[in-house]
Amino acid sequence: MATPVLTFFNNKGGVGKTSLVYHLTWMLSLLGVRVLACDLDPQANLTALFLGEDELESLWEDGDATKTIYQAVKPLTAVGDIKDPRIHFASDTLGLVPGDLALSSFEDNISSEWPNALGEKNLYRPFRIATAFWQVMQKTAESMNASIILVDVGPNLGALNRSALIATDYIIAPLAADIWSLQGLRNLGPTLRQWRSEWKKRRENWNNPEFELPSGAMQPIGYLVQQHSVRLGRPVKAYDKWAKRIPEAYARYLLNHDNHSYPNSPTNDINCVATVRHYRSLVAMAQEARKPIFLLTQADGAIGGHSTAVSSAYEDFRRLADSIQKRAKFDQA
Numbered sequence: 001m002a003t004p005v006l007t008f009f010n011n012k013g014g015v016g017k018t019s020l021v022y023h024l025t026w027m028l029s030l031l032g033v034r035v036l037a038c039d040l041d042p043q044a045n046l047t048a049l050f051l052g053e054d055e056l057e058s059l060w061e062d063g064d065a066t067k068t069i070y071q072a073v074k075p076l077t078a079v080g081d082i083k084d085p086r087i088h089f090a091s092d093t094l095g096l097v098p099g100d101l102a103l104s105s106f107e108d109n110i111s112s113e114w115p116n117a118l119g120e121k122n123l124y125r126p127f128r129i130a131t132a133f134w135q136v137m138q139k140t141a142e143s144m145n146a147s148i149i150l151v152d153v154g155p156n157l158g159a160l161n162r163s164a165l166i167a168t169d170y171i172i173a174p175l176a177a178d179i180w181s182l183q184g185l186r187n188l189g190p191t192l193r194q195w196r197s198e199w200k201k202r203r204e205n206w207n208n209p210e211f212e213l214p215s216g217a218m219q220p221i222g223y224l225v226q227q228h229s230v231r232l233g234r235p236v237k238a239y240d241k242w243a244k245r246i247p248e249a250y251a252r253y254l255l256n257h258d259n260h261s262y263p264n265s266p267t268n269d270i271n272c273v274a275t276v277r278h279y280r281s282l283v284a285m286a287q288e289a290r291k292p293i294f295l296l297t298q299a300d301g302a303i304g305g306h307s308t309a310v311s312s313a314y315e316d317f318r319r320l321a322d323s324i325q326k327r328a329k330f331d332q333a
């Protein structure tokens with residue numbers, strides 16, 4: 001059976017997607033879940049959180065080894081087939097398929113083969129390219145016996161992300177309480193519906209698939225609201241103004257629900273998985289130490305008040321991991 005894929009997606013950048021994937025994969029693995037993180041953002045920010053600069057450099061240099069997602073799918077741009085990437089293990093139970101700046105060049109291949117999946121013959125290649133990310137992630141997850149795959153993507157609605165999303169079972173939308181996130185939801189809903197239906201048409205067109213295909217469910221299972229702006233000088237009033245419109249926007253645009261009655265705040269909305277606190281100086285400290293905020297120690301500089309903040313961050317993420325595990329229904333070891 002395929003390993004479930006959970007993608008953090010929103011066509012707005014800077015809402016904490018990458019940071020959430022990093023912290024949640026770490027927390028899940030600490031809770032005993034075998035987890036695979038996959039960096040499908042060509043900016044490779046997630047990979048940079050896991051690896052130091054020297055390690056990054058050696059990932060991206062040309063060579064025979066297959067060390068990134070791009071190197072795994074690259075043979076498809078010529079006459080070859082998908083390769084198995086080497087997993088970067090952050091811990092025994094946490095693997096990463098590293099990202100790659102060169103991944104953006106694969107977008108052209110995805111775009112040009114997409115119409116061909118509706119053709120009458122030679123369907124192997126168009127489907128291989130359209131599902132390349134899913135194939136790589138599934139095979140890699142299986143090799144490490146992972147229960148869940150968490151995916152980080154860039155903030156746009158192009159062909160690369162369409163491929164990431166047809167590989168996706170569950171979506172969580174990280175949001176900020178501002179006009180850009182609200183507007184983002186308006187674009188996201190119709191785009192997801194279009195991608196689902198385009199993928200369904202293609203699947204129905206291939207009567208006898210020669211390899212397994214993803215379902216393309218892309219089921220939204222909730223949103224997260226960043227509390228940042230409250231602390232960073234924007235008045236609480238501005239935060240509240242946008243925050244109270246989130247429940248309706250999420251239900252209307254992402255779930256296509258039109259029930260005329262919506263909660264007036266994310267705090268009493270069942271679709272709100274959590275609000276994410278601003279961790280202030282712990283963020284820089286954690287990046288410096290190259291570990292999650294909740295694993296900072298005194299040796300990393302987390303003393304006094306910081307140490308209390310580290311413990312409460314641990315609790316925040318433990319609860320968040322628990323709640324996501326219930327929504328996405330994957331196995332907890």
Ligand SMILES: Nc1ncnc2c1ncn2[C@@H]1O[C@H](COP(=O)(O)OP(=O)(O)O)[C@@H](O)[C@H]1O
Pocket residue numbers: 012013014015016017018019020045276277278279280283
């Ligand atoms: N909970 C948080 N508290 C403080 N800073 C955060 C938090 N989450 C993210 N950030 C910071 O905000 C910036 C954007 O976050 P990032 O995860 O890269 O967002 P995205 O992937 O959506 O673009 C980064 O500098 C990150 O360190």
Ligand SMILES: [Mg+2]
Pocket residue numbers: 017018019041045153154
């Ligand atoms: Mg990011």
